[in-house]
Amino acid sequence: xxxxxxxxxxxxxxxxxxxxxxxxxxxxxxxxxxxxxxxxxxxxxxxxxxxxxxxxxxxxxxxxxxxxxxxxxxxxxxxxxxxxxxxxxxxxxxxxxxxxxxxxxxxxxxxxxxxxxxxxxxxxxxxxxxxxxxxxxxxxxxxxxxxxxxxxxxxxxxxxxxxxxxxxxxxxxxxxxxxxxxxxxxxxxxxxxxxxxxxxxxxxxxxxxxxxxxxxxxxxxxxxxxxxxxxxxxxxxxxxxxxxxxxxxxxxxxxxxxxxxxxxxxxxxxxxxxxxxxxxxxxxxxxxxxxxxxxxxxxxxxxxxxxxxxxxxxxxxxxxxxxxxxxxxxxxxxxxxxxxxxxxxxxxxxxxxxxxxxxxxxxxxxxxxxxxxxxxxxxxxxxxxxxxxxxxxxxxxxxxxxxxxxxxxxxxxxxxxxxxxxxxxxxxxx
Amino acid sequence: xxxxxxxxxxxxxxxxxxxxxxxxxxxxxxxxxxxxxxxxxxxxxxxxxxxxxxxxxxxxxxxxxxxxxxxxxxxxxxxxxxxxxxxxxxxxxxxxxxxxxxxxxxxxxxxxxxxxxxxxxxxxxxxxxxxxxxxxxxxxxxxxxxxxxxxxxxxxxxxxxxxxxxxxxxxxxxxxxxxxxxxxxxxxxxxxxxxxxxxxxxxxxxxxxxxxxxxxxxxxxxxxxxxxxxxxxxxxxxxxxxxxxxxxxxxxxxxxxxxxxxxxxxxxxxxxxxxxxxxxxxxxxxxxxxxxxxxxxxxxxxxxxxxxxxxxx
Numbered sequence: 122x123x124x125x126x127x128x129x130x131x132x133x134x135x136x137x138x139x140x141x142x143x144x145x146x147x148x149x150x151x152x153x154x155x156x157x158x159x160x161x162x163x164x165x166x167x168x169x170x171x172x173x174x175x176x177x178x179x180x181x182x183x184x185x186x187x188x189x190x191x192x193x194x195x196x197x198x199x200x201x202x203x204x205x206x207x208x209x210x211x212x213x214x215x216x217x218x219x220x221x222x223x224x225x226x227x228x229x230x231x232x233x234x235x236x237x238x239x240x241x242x243x244x245x246x247x248x249x250x251x252x253x254x255x256x257x258x259x260x261x262x263x264x265x266x267x268x269x270x271x272x273x274x275x276x277x278x279x280x281x282x283x284x285x286x287x288x289x290x291x292x293x294x295x296x297x298x299x300x301x302x303x304x305x306x307x308x309x310x311x312x313x314x315x316x317x318x319x320x321x322x323x324x325x326x327x328x329x330x331x332x333x334x335x336x337x338x339x340x341x342x343x344x345x346x347x348x349x350x351x352x353x354x355x356x357x358x359x360x361x362x363x364x365x366x367x368x369x370x371x372x373x374x375x376x377x378x379x380x381x382x383x384x385x386x387x388x389x390x391x392x393x394x395x396x397x398x399x400x401x402x403x404x405x406x407x408x409x410x411x412x413x414x415x416x417x418x419x420x421x422x423x424x425x426x427x428x429x430x431x432x433x434x435x436x437x438x439x440x441x442x443x444x445x446x447x448x449x450x451x452x453x454x455x456x457x458x459x460x461x462x463x464x465x466x467x468x469x470x471x472x473x474x475x476x477x478x479x480x481x482x483x484x485x486x487x488x489x490x491x492x493x494x495x496x497x498x499x500x501x502x503x504x505x506x507x508x509x510x511x512x513x514x515x516x517x518x519x520x521x522x523x524x525x526x527x528x529x530x531x532x533x534x535x536x537x538x539x540x541x542x543x544x545x546x547x548x549x550x551x
Numbered sequence: 552x553x554x555x556x557x558x559x560x561x562x563x564x565x566x567x568x569x570x571x572x573x574x575x576x577x578x579x580x581x582x583x584x585x586x587x588x589x590x591x592x593x594x595x596x597x598x599x600x601x602x603x604x605x606x607x608x609x610x611x612x613x614x615x616x617x618x619x620x621x622x623x624x625x626x627x628x629x630x631x632x633x634x635x636x637x638x639x640x641x642x643x644x645x646x647x648x649x650x651x652x653x654x655x656x657x658x659x660x661x662x663x664x665x666x667x668x669x670x671x672x673x674x675x676x677x678x679x680x681x682x683x684x685x686x687x688x689x690x691x692x693x694x695x696x697x698x699x700x701x702x703x704x705x706x707x708x709x710x711x712x713x714x715x716x717x718x719x720x721x722x723x724x725x726x727x728x729x730x731x732x733x734x735x736x737x738x739x740x741x742x743x744x745x746x747x748x749x750x751x752x753x754x755x756x757x758x759x760x761x762x763x764x765x766x767x768x769x770x771x772x773x774x775x776x777x778x779x780x781x782x783x784x785x786x787x788x789x790x791x792x793x794x795x796x797x798x799x800x801x802x803x804x805x806x807x808x809x810x811x812x813x814x815x816x817x818x819x820x821x822x823x824x825x826x827x828x829x830x831x832x833x834x835x836x837x838x839x840x841x842x843x844x845x846x847x848x849x850x851x852x853x854x855x856x857x858x859x860x861x862x863x864x
Contacts, residue, residue, distance in 0.1 A: 387639030396628040
């Protein structure tokens with residue numbers, strides 16, 4: 122009971138402190154807003170982030186291949202993969218990302234030069250021939266772009282390159298099938314070959330027309346209606362999740378720092394003189410941190426949901442993650458503060474230890490798509506913030522097993538921190 | 552046989568090479584006001600730290616209302632209210648919130664807590680400032696609240712460690728009056744101070760501490776008797792002391808004359824009556840008196856007598 126009284130007193134004092142409130146709620150929200158502005162603007166559904174629509178001119182010079190007979194693609198007869206590529210890019214799936222116009226090469230280049238288009242995609246004449254495995258043929262799609270535009274043209278290039286990779290693998294598959302059939306003495310008629318190509322290209326078309334396809338960039342959809350998050354929400358979710366974890370540990374340390382503050386202003390001695398065990402006082406301090414972080418995390422999760430429509434994942438996963446995070450951050454505070462003598466030394470903790478462990482822990486969100494991505498799946502696990510980040514990612518990815526596993530890891534960290542911190546404080550105050 | 556409110560037995564405490572408290576023992580009867588008097592660094596606060604359970608003694612033990620502070624800490628502490636030397640309050644919350652919190656830490660709840668908080672606020676004269684943040688209080692008001700926290704749970708023993716240091720006369724008076732009121736209510740009070748006037752005014756018994764030891768213990772009168780009832784006149788003169796000393800020795804009421812570094816000390820029965828004759832005798836032999844200091848028998852004189860140093864040195 123006395124632990125709760127101590128915790129509620131600390132909670133009441135923390136919520137009177139503008140400094141504490143700023144770091145619990147203000148800074149994480151501001152950081153997230155900053156990133157939201159950087160990636161495209163915030164504020165209501167009107168100004169939701171959207172990848173800027175790129176005006177694209179497609180120059181399809183592809184002459185097809187004599188090896189590939191004409192085949193039906195979405196109700197139209199096509200005779201080259203360049204045509205297939207153009208059809209897919211003109212499809213509904215990419216309508217939000219790009220505005221496609223067919224053009225000849227000169228007109229397309231002029232449009233880009235005159236800044237009427239952001240990108241011209243020039244499909245070479247031997248595109249189909251190269252993709253269908255003619256050994257002497259190499260082809261290169263040219264991307265002629267406005268140098269001042271980066272995000273939109275790059276997204277379009279990624280999509281096109283993804284499709285080309287898909288075509289390549291499809292053609293390799295087809296080649297293997299034909300060889301295998303030939304070895305068995307089965308020869309396909311040109312109609313049958315056309316049907317096989319149609320099937321493979323249709324499969325490719327389906328792959329690139331769905332949000333869960335092999336592309337990194339996802340077309341927009343409304344997560345509130347059960348869809349996958351759009352690009353901004355994906356970015357903001359990572360940033361806000363990272364900030365929430367970073368500042369939850371900050372709050373844990375800040376809450377535990379009241380032990381040193383009370384030691385310096387004499388109230389801790391007064392608590393020790395009261396009929397209250399040292400263990401109860403320390404439990405109260407832990408509980409104070411625990412409650413503060415719960416309030417902080419729940420507030421930030423709700424803010425993310427309401428302000429950015431972030432889909433944090435199933436409630437059960439989120440609750441499991443929150444318990445782990447709160448326990449780890451509160452006990453981390455007790456542990457860290459047990460290592461320092463006074464509030465002056467504690468200042469160094471804020472400046473160095475929290476920043477280092479915090480940034481290391483959430484570093485995975487800054488290394489996505491870089492060469493360091495693989496390494497930063499494991500390095501952050503050296504600190505509890507890393508476990509928290511990965512547990513959150515597991516939670517929003519609807520991976521209950523990993524959420525439980527990583528939260529279990531956080532609870533182990535928590536237990537170690539709590540036991541060591543408590544033992545050190547008890548020894549100090551004996 | 553009456554149970555001692557506080558029994559201190561052979562307390563000893565070292566901080567590294569510093570022997571802060573040496574074999575200190577004393578007992579307080581219930582309802583007694585007992586002062587620990589001594590200069591800064593005498594060991595008073597360390598002794599109190601051990602009595603309250605804040606510091607663990609290297610040797611010895613303390614019993615509060617018969618409960619060992621080491622063996623039955625929580626029961627013993629519940630008997631105790633402490634007024635620490637430094638202000639120990641949460642300054643960012645109100646006086647009422649402070650009292651509510653500390654009351655709960657001593658087990659008060661509900662209406663009992665509300666009543667006690669109201670009573671204490673009245674006792675310390677802070678009813679009108681009850682909801683204001685403590686950080687806005689004057690030093691005296693904080694001291695009074697510091698005292699108030701210790702009174703909340705009706706403790707049978709109150710320890711006050713230099714409760715009047717650095718405050719205005721009005722707040723000092725209020726605190727001293729509250730001590731007397733508590734004594735009248737039967738509360739046992741252990742009071743540390745380096746103001747001998749406070750010890751003299753309040754205490755039933757006084758222990759004088761120096762260098763971690765109790766060097767004298769008794770009632771005010773018993774301590775005064777150590778130096779006798781004589782006044783001490785301290786004089787500095789211009790001229791030869793050898794000429795004037797024989798004349799002073801024959802004045803009726805002068806009991807003893809000593810000299811030290813050009814300063815003369817006269818122990819006399821009544822300084823007011825003798826002083827004119829002292830001046831007249833000096834004048835008759837051409838000795839000029841440069842300064843005069845009269846000290847009636849008090850605790851300062853006792854301390855000086857016992858240690859050779861002034862209490863405030």
